[in-house]
Ligand SMILES: O=C(O)CCC(=O)C(=O)O
């Protein structure tokens with residue numbers, strides 16, 4: 001591959017092996033998708049003691065970018081950077097520990113996140129703000145607002161979007177439409193539009209001590225309602241907060257692609273198309289602590305470890321769009337292609353992220369059941385029988401949206417671990 005002039009310069013500067021120059025070159029290579037070389041250069045800078053390179057090297061090891069994934073090596077590099085004083089390394093250790101696999105899910109998660117908050121690391125500010133935003137206590141709501149404001153002030157567009165919604169609706173504050181409008185104008189200058197309207201009708205506060213960060217709260221048992229025994233379908237209201245629904249929309253919006261399968265012969269949509277929505281599959285490398293905490297709550301409500309989850313998928317249906325009757329388990333032949341060791345899709349959890357004006361229910365025809373979309377409401381169902389055999393009765397559909405737009409987040413949970421941490 002021929003280098004562009006900028007890369008050529010960076011290579012020249014890195015010739016003497018100075019760690020910051022190696023780090024800059026490696027970062028430029030990542031942007032150009034030259035991952036294997038970036039991995040080696042980040043490692044050289046990491047070995048020379050540069051904390052940022054240690055973190056980037058660790059992140060490549062976490063997600064298997066330019067190398068084979070190795071969570072325990074990633075942890076070792078992050079611990080080294082943390083020991084040298086990097087609160088950002090601590091933030092990534094907290095992110096890993098939330099999975100409870102490569103690190104224990106213990107009180108260090110909260111300590112590490114608070115250190116990253118004090119260092120004003122925007123993803124930590126945002127994650128902690130969202131956690132406090134679930135608490136009913138007025139001071140906790142004020143803390144949520146403060147941290148969102150701080151993160152927004154540091155240029156975090158997601159925090160700014162969440163803040164604008166809260167200011168507009170008077171969530172955690174008195175309504176301040178002027179402040180919301182000003183924030184939206186600033187976002188618009190950067191090409192960021194407003195979020196769809198999400199009002200969680202019933203606020204379901206977590207049962208926790210005010211003033212304290214307790215990320216383990218995401219694992220608190222939730223009140224499941226049995227809707228059908230065969231097929232096995234449960235629902236839970238208020239599983240996600242309005243902030244969390246908005247976060248999922250904000251994280252996926254720019255990544256939406258038409259779910260329509262295109263016929264390779266003529267480029268036309270296939271006639272037997274199952275889905276007419278748009279969807280975004282969230283690559284784990286884009287996950288931050290807030291997104292991971294949301295997924296952890298979803299997996300925990302479904303009674304399956306987060307490590308068994310495939311990538312989170314967010315779907316958007318416009319009027320007339322639907323997901324025709326289908327079953328989520330994979331036909332045995334197709335399992336071979338995507339992590340056969342993780343088994344089949346044991347269970348599914350879908351969470352509705354906004355209010356739909358009409359239509360868009362999830363229908364289970366065998367049970368004669370329709371679940372109406374409400375923001376924060378989850379529907380959980382089994383795709384397999386207890387012995388692992390596919391359950392044909394798990395047939396379900398996303399009925400056509402009649403008015404408004406429907407946003408939905410889905411986690412397909414496998415029988416065995418799918419993720420590394
Ligand atoms: O849109 C719905 O209600 C159903 C979605 C669904 O079936 C899925 O994500 O697997």
Ligand SMILES: [Fe+2]
Pocket residue numbers: 326327328348396
């Ligand atoms: Fe489905």
